[in-house]
Amino acid sequence: MTGLVGEFATPVAAGEVAEPLLEVTDLRVRFRTRGTVVHAVNGLSYRVHAGRMLAVIGESGSGKSVGSRALMGLLPETAQVSGSARFAGTELIGMPERELRARRGADIAMVFQDPTRSLNPTMRIGAQVAEAVRAHSSLNRRAALDKAVELLGLVRLPAPERRAVEYPHQLSGGMRQRVMIAIALAARPRLLVADEATTALDVTTQAQIMELLVDLQERFGMAVVLISHDLGLAASYAQDVLVMYAGRAVEYAPAQVLFADVRMPYTRALLGAVPQLEREPHSLLPVVPGQPPDLARLPAGCPFRPRCTAADDACGEAPPFTEHEPGHWWACWHADGGEEAR
Amino acid sequence: MTTVTRAAPTLLTSPGARLVGKRLLMAVPIVIGVSIVTFWVLNLIPGSAAQQLLGPEATPAQIQALEARLGLDRPAPVRYLAWLGGAVTGDLGTSLVSGQPVAGLLGERLAVSGELVMLAFVISLGLALPVALLAAHRPGRLFDRVSMLVSITGLSVANYVLALLLVLVFAVELALFPAIGFVPLTESVGGNLQGMALPAAAIAFPLFCFYTRFLRGDLVDQLQGEDYIVTARAKGIGPWQVLLRHAFRNSAFGLITVVGLNLGTLIGATVIIEQIFALPGIGQLMLQAINTRDFVVVQACVVLFAVVAVVANLLADLLYAVLDPRIRYGSR
Ligand SMILES: Nc1ncnc2c1ncn2[C@@H]1O[C@H](COP(=O)(O)OP(=O)(O)OP(=O)(O)O)[C@@H](O)[C@H]1O
Ligand SMILES: [Mg+2]
Numbered sequence: 200m201t202g203l204v205g206e207f208a209t210p211v212a213a214g215e216v217a218e219p220l221l222e223v224t225d226l227r228v229r230f231r232t233r234g235t236v237v238h239a240v241n242g243l244s245y246r247v248h249a250g251r252m253l254a255v256i257g258e259s260g261s262g263k264s265v266g267s268r269a270l271m272g273l274l275p276e277t278a279q280v281s282g283s284a285r286f287a288g289t290e291l292i293g294m295p296e297r298e299l300r301a302r303r304g305a306d307i308a309m310v311f312q313d314p315t316r317s318l319n320p321t322m323r324i325g326a327q328v329a330e331a332v333r334a335h336s337s338l339n340r341r342a343a344l345d346k347a348v349e350l351l352g353l354v355r356l357p358a359p360e361r362r363a364v365e366y367p368h369q370l371s372g373g374m375r376q377r378v379m380i381a382i383a384l385a386a387r388p389r390l391l392v393a394d395e396a397t398t399a400l401d402v403t404t405q406a407q408i409m410e411l412l413v414d415l416q417e418r419f420g421m422a423v424v425l426i427s428h429d430l431g432l433a434a435s436y437a438q439d440v441l442v443m444y445a446g447r448a449v450e451y452a453p454a455q456v457l458f459a460d461v462r463m464p465y466t467r468a469l470l471g472a473v474p475q476l477e478r479e480p481h482s483l484l485p486v487v488p489g490q491p492p493d494l495a496r497l498p499a500g501c502p503f504r505p506r507c508t509a510a511d512d513a514c515g516e517a518p519p520f521t522e523h524e525p526g527h528w529w530a531c532w533h534a535d536g537g538e539e540a541r
Numbered sequence: 542m543t544t545v546t547r548a549a550p551t552l553l554t555s556p557g558a559r560l561v562g563k564r565l566l567m568a569v570p571i572v573i574g575v576s577i578v579t580f581w582v583l584n585l586i587p588g589s590a591a592q593q594l595l596g597p598e599a600t601p602a603q604i605q606a607l608e609a610r611l612g613l614d615r616p617a618p619v620r621y622l623a624w625l626g627g628a629v630t631g632d633l634g635t636s637l638v639s640g641q642p643v644a645g646l647l648g649e650r651l652a653v654s655g656e657l658v659m660l661a662f663v664i665s666l667g668l669a670l671p672v673a674l675l676a677a678h679r680p681g682r683l684f685d686r687v688s689m690l691v692s693i694t695g696l697s698v699a700n701y702v703l704a705l706l707l708v709l710v711f712a713v714e715l716a717l718f719p720a721i722g723f724v725p726l727t728e729s730v731g732g733n734l735q736g737m738a739l740p741a742a743a744i745a746f747p748l749f750c751f752y753t754r755f756l757r758g759d760l761v762d763q764l765q766g767e768d769y770i771v772t773a774r775a776k777g778i779g780p781w782q783v784l785l786r787h788a789f790r791n792s793a794f795g796l797i798t799v800v801g802l803n804l805g806t807l808i809g810a811t812v813i814i815e816q817i818f819a820l821p822g823i824g825q826l827m828l829q830a831i832n833t834r835d836f837v838v839v840q841a842c843v844v845l846f847a848v849v850a851v852v853a854n855l856l857a858d859l860l861y862a863v864l865d866p867r868i869r870y871g872s873r
Contacts, residue, residue, distance in 0.1 A: 273771055303777035316768040321790045321866060330786070331776040366866040382776065 219246035226282035235495045239265040241446040252423040254433030257443035263426045267392045272299045305335045308388035312395040314375035318367040325363030331385035350381040373404035394426045442466045445502035452527040462534035465503045509533040568851045575847040583836045590637035590834045634837045643841045654811045654822035661744035669752035677760035695750030704743035704817045721819040740818040763788040801857020805850030
């Protein structure tokens with residue numbers, strides 16, 4: 200089964216949630232470059248539960264990529280990371296590089312947006328997958344290459360044995376993204392972060408890759424974090440949704456709860472934009488009027504205030520991100536009254 | 542269950558081979574163009590070999606007679622075509638001064654200059670690779686800073702100044718190497734290398750600085766700016782593997798091009814350095830020939846320099862084509 204609407208039947212364990220696989224608390228990332236400090240992530244908190252798919256939604260620059268790369272220490276040296284990210288009980292933030300390296304790909308694997316730039320143009324496909332295999336096993340070169348071909352078959356790359364000896368430029372975009380997924384699966388990670396993994400692909404290929412991800416998730420019981428601009432994608436595939444704004448979480452709930460009962464004005468603004476069919480399929484989310492705040496000069500108070508129709512004096516103080524209803528979190532002083540607002 | 546076989550396109554039909562063929566065809570007019578320009582410029586230089594040979598006392602009649610004997614009285618285009626006809630068949634004519642065949646003279650001298658260039662090239666690249674890799678491994682750290690300081694300094698020192706400095710320190714003060722003097726390889730390998738050490742170092746050092754800076758910069762650019770580096774790191778492999786298997790593989794292409802261009806101009810550096818260290822190479826031969834107006838020899842030297850430059854570039858392109866899968870297998 201291919202987790203479209205059917206996934207929504209998954210019961211939401213409201214209130215009595217099991218120990219989360221990943222628990223991010225008050226994560227902060229800032230970049231120091233030439234005198235200015237960019238506050239990319241500002242107290243981000245969320246949870247990912249084993250075997251579930253969490254969609255992370257937000258405008259460009261809201262800190263989705265930076266927030267996820269910070270988990271595995273994949274940010275450039277100019278980044279200062281603080282806060283907490285516990286993976287299966289182990290703190291990742293501040294972990295020594297050597298230990299972190301052993302966890303990259305094995306605990307948390309990543310698939311990136313642009314499969315053309317994300318693969319090494321000078322290395323054969325098979326070798327690139329085999330390298331990921333060998334990073335976490337004692338297989339010899341030969342056996343790792345066989346395993347790589349197996350993985351390429353698993354992600355349904357046609358003719359995997361032949362493709363294994365080809366170079367990235369000989370593959371189509373969709374095929375390259377399958378290779379990226381094969382690399383990510385090489386060490387059987389417990390969490391897969393797909394950072395806009397389908398954004399660069401056409402609609403048909405996008406659907407195929409999503410089906411593949413859902414399929415693999417079920418087969419291996421992985422948790423998936425699906426980073427996306429695309430609310431429709433989140434609604435179709437994810438069980439949980441996190442909405443980010445200016446480097447923080449502003450609303451978080453199981454998908455069916457969120458889409459039935461939006462509380463945060465920013466999420467509402469995003470949602471209001473979805474039905475515009477004439478919009479380009481992969482355009483960024485330009486629909487919310489106004490500009491996101493300058494991350495180098497974040498104002499005090501609610502960062503969405505300047506663009507919010509419901510804003511008033513209360514918004515001069517930043518609203519806390521708390522669980523207002525069982526399983527439903529938001530950060531807003533003027534959360535719309537759910538049912539009566541409709 | 543799986544056998545991985547390499548799909549190799551046949552050499553002649555590969556895009557790389559076609560590229561090389563194209564470049565070879567382009568090289569012919571370049572070399573001919575250089576030879577025409579050289580011939581023309583040499584003609585403009587006042588004085589002739591006959592004058593030089595006969596000395597200042599010679600009468601115009603004597604000079605005319607000798608010029609006629611050497612074939613210098615014919616019009617320039619005729620002389621050029623005669624030269625070209627010979628050159629194509631490998632006959633570069635005979636020296637106007639010594640009467641020896643030019644091809645033989647060049648061959649002897651080429652061995653010396655070739656050895657000098659190769660030594661300089663091997664030393665500079667052999668040192669630049671590890672230094673650049675170590676520097677790029679930890680940009681901004683002490684090793685990186687020191688190596689960048691050295692290479693910037695090295696780039697701003699002319700190689701003849703460096704040559705004199707080397708002589709002063711290693712030949713005069715420390716007496717480790719001879720200041721001048723050449724021992725043929727066939728006579729004594731050790732003696733030959735000792736004589737070559739300082740001139741090779743004088744050419745190699747600025748090159749080393751240049752390669753180090755270039756490669757270190759490109760490596761750091763790859764490491765900090767390229768997505769495939771993030772993919773590699775996200776696999777959980779170590780920093781040296783990321784550097785060598787990923788960043789360096791891609792930086793190598795830029796380096797090959799730079800080295801190819803360099804190798805062509807390197808031959809020019811030998812002219813000065815051979816003069817300083819009294820090495821019997823092409824550069825020295827050419828300077829002597831200019832002084833005696835032995836234009837047949839000068840012409841041959843200049844054309845040889847052009848051929849070396851063209852071949853070096855061609856080799857770089859060929860290497861590039863062999864190494865870069867996007868060229869080797871064509872783009873879709
Ligand atoms: N290396 C860096 N140095 C300085 N600022 C950075 C760096 N990387 C990211 N940023 C900034 O951090 C902010 C968040 O970036 P991030 O890439 O996480 O956004 P995003 O939500 O993933 O956006 P998109 O949807 O466009 O991918 C942006 O303002 C970006 O300019
Ligand atoms: Mg992003």
